[in-house]
Amino acid sequence: MKKLSLPLVVLALLLVSCTHTSNTAQAQTQKKISQFNNAGACDFLIDKNGIYHAVFQETPDSGKPKFIYYTTSANKGATWSKPVTLSNDNTGNGAGYARILQDGSGRIYAIWKRYGSSERTLADVSLDGPGGGEVGTLFYKVWSAGAWSNAIQLNEMIASQESWFATVAPTGVVCVFWSQFDPEQVKLGHNVSWYNSDYVRAATLNGTTPSAYTDFTKPSPPKFANGYPEKADGVINLDGYIDKSGKPHLIFEEIDPADKAQKIKYFDGATQRYIYSYPTSGHANTFNNPPRLLVDEKGTDHVIFLPDPKTLESEQVWDINLATNKTNVLIAIQKQGITINGFQASKGPNGQMAAVVEAGGWGGNQEAYGMFYNNSAWKNIGLTNNAAKEKFFSKDFIGVGGYLTNVAMSTTYRSNFTTVAYDAAGRKSMLMTIAEHAVGNGGYSLENPFVTYMAIDR
Numbered sequence: 348m349k350k351l352s353l354p355l356v357v358l359a360l361l362l363v364s365c366t367h368t369s370n371t372a373q374a375q376t377q378k379k380i381s382q383f384n385n386a387g388a389c390d391f392l393i394d395k396n397g398i399y400h401a402v403f404q405e406t407p408d409s410g411k412p413k414f415i416y417y418t419t420s421a422n423k424g425a426t427w428s429k430p431v432t433l434s435n436d437n438t439g440n441g442a443g444y445a446r447i448l449q450d451g452s453g454r455i456y457a458i459w460k461r462y463g464s465s466e467r468t469l470a471d472v473s474l475d476g477p478g479g480g481e482v483g484t485l486f487y488k489v490w491s492a493g494a495w496s497n498a499i500q501l502n503e504m505i506a507s508q509e510s511w512f513a514t515v516a517p518t519g520v521v522c523v524f525w526s527q528f529d530p531e532q533v534k535l536g537h538n539v540s541w542y543n544s545d546y547v548r549a550a551t552l553n554g555t556t557p558s559a560y561t562d563f564t565k566p567s568p569p570k571f572a573n574g575y576p577e578k579a580d581g582v583i584n585l586d587g588y589i590d591k592s593g594k595p596h597l598i599f600e601e602i603d604p605a606d607k608a609q610k611i612k613y614f615d616g617a618t619q620r621y622i623y624s625y626p627t628s629g630h631a632n633t634f635n636n637p638p639r640l641l642v643d644e645k646g647t648d649h650v651i652f653l654p655d656p657k658t659l660e661s662e663q664v665w666d667i668n669l670a671t672n673k674t675n676v677l678i679a680i681q682k683q684g685i686t687i688n689g690f691q692a693s694k695g696p697n698g699q700m701a702a703v704v705e706a707g708g709w710g711g712n713q714e715a716y717g718m719f720y721n722n723s724a725w726k727n728i729g730l731t732n733n734a735a736k737e738k739f740f741s742k743d744f745i746g747v748g749g750y751l752t753n754v755a756m757s758t759t760y761r762s763n764f765t766t767v768a769y770d771a772a773g774r775k776s777m778l779m780t781i782a783e784h785a786v787g788n789g790g791y792s793l794e795n796p797f798v799t800y801m802a803i804d805r
Contacts, residue, residue: 451519476635479510644698
């Protein structure tokens with residue numbers, strides 16, 4: 348991949364545009380917000396006025412498209428509005444993990460990647476995830492004055508975008524970054540794959556009028572053999588933020604053309620370097636559990652991710668301080684038969700950070716564990732019913748005593764995905780996609796995932 352650079356026009360654009368709680372109380376504050384028991388990944392925003400906004404994937408029935416739904420709460424999660432679909436454009440195409448953000452003017456943006464096209468309909472994709480493993484088209488809607496706008500297509504190329512993220516710059520502008528295939532090759536009908544999506548582009552959103560996108564990388568067109576590009580240095584699992592000077596800080600994974608290894612690369616706004624390398628083959632899927640770039644109260648960047656367990660004595664979560672290159676092992680499994688099945692991370696105000704994992708064994712509960720950073724210290728909180736009781740990890744997790752142990756709707760369940768949001772005062776709440784074990788016909792059924800809301804801080 349060509350060296351990342353920050354064009355002056357983009358820099359200018361980004362600068363100017365861009366206590367103890369009873370079990371009864373816990374049960375009362377937990378709210379199911381989805382409707383069809385076919386939910387996927389979710390995202391959560393608490394806006395400047397304290398209004399809650401949630402977006403999540405869900406399909407009304409097996410085999411039907413997975414759409415993005417939206418619901419809101421004006422009373423701190425006590426009640427939620429009936430979910431409405433944002434992404435149903437009558438094409439039959441589903442949508443990937445969505446993000447929801449608020450700009451400095453108070454406008455709310457819901458952004459998602461639609462799968463497929465008019466020629467190739469895709470109702471759902473199993474390996475896309477937050478990292479973006481499936482090609483698609485970026486769309487967004489704007490919530491303003493109590494209503495959603497029409498959907499706006501962000502890039503001019505249908506079915507050419509791969510990995511992407513959105514962030515709010517210090518100026519209050521929403522910025523979207525994505526990777527894609529060479530646009531001229533898309534026009535020629537060549538195969539589109541993340542392995543060759545080495546264009547990195549960015550745009551800012553000003554209500555329903557996005558800026559012209561700008562290339563951060565503009566690689567030379569690939570050479571083709573038998574219809575397929577010869578090189579493989581695409582960008583996947585893209586994440587980052589804009590610093591106070593308007594420079595983007597990015598992490599992403601790419602195939603290193605020299606040794607074909609999949610590596611995590613870090614860009615600090617000026618230079619880039621590799622910070623971790625997965626084995627050349629056979630490593631776990633990172634599309635559904637991508638690394639995340641967070642920044643602490645001192646302005647120091649951290650990459651939080653799941654290293655490959657085959658190279659370690661156990662499954663772990665790492666926090667690499669990118670200023671010192673020191674690795675902090677947040678958790679490590681100490682019990683056979685237990686695996687980490689999910690990982691998510693969220694940014695908080697004033698350098699707060701949240702990392703959540705879902706872990707468990709076959710036939711038992713899959714518990715959710717939260718690790719929360721504030722003022723140079725991490726605190727471990729059990730987020731599901733039995734998390735604080737289990738001794739899976741090298742570090743203990745607190746149950747109650749100022750934090751809620753929650754999600755006790757069923758005796759056996761599997762937490763699948765968790766997203767944490769902070770309010771203006773730094774209090775945390777979460778959405779969790781969870782599936783209950785239902786016994787029938789001599790076996791277990793997990794085909795009923797729903798999204799539930801829960802306050803973490805009280």
